[in-house]
Amino acid sequence: MAIEKPSTDDKGEDEYTYGYRLWEAKFFPEAQQQLLRVVQQYPRHVRISYARNLLGRAYLEDGKPGTAAQYFLQNYQADRKGDRAADSLLYLGVAMSRLKEEKRACLAFAEFRQNYAAELAGRLKSQYEAATKPVTCN
Template sequence: QQQLTMFVERYPNHSRISYGRNLLGRAYLDDGKAKEAAPWFLRNYQADKAAARAGDSLLYLAETMIALDD
């Protein structure tokens, strides 16, 4: 989580930023931290709806909302 956070903060225009934000959200979700994961999935989807992992982020956002009973 720490390394992925550094990546997305240091390289916001990197060609793999969609992967980084999605993986960061997944790292939080896998760690049982759905509340911390949700903003990353939403941010990744909203940043570029056609990005490589935008669709995946939307799916994982739905999973986080279920985990949060929202």
């Protein structure tokens, strides 16, 4: 299956879109490589928050929660108002849960609830509910 790489006037967008398509097709190692290239070559691009978050997702879905956690934390800390900062904090909790770090997972989920009430009530509601089911937090 060939994944088409876009070619427009916005090279950063093209590179991100290609990484997204690789991830969507579940070519996780290739997506990791492509998205890392985006993060390194286009650190000020409008899609940087998306790229760092998706890089974490590519590692998480490839069974590498430790590496994923690093990218989620980096994205969240780099810009807490970034387009995918809330997603990264939520998935940081998921990664910690998969690493059997329940206390850290609970801290991430609590910070998510505190800082991203709108996302919790809307766009990320179902992901949050699924993410917190396997974890027992106080």
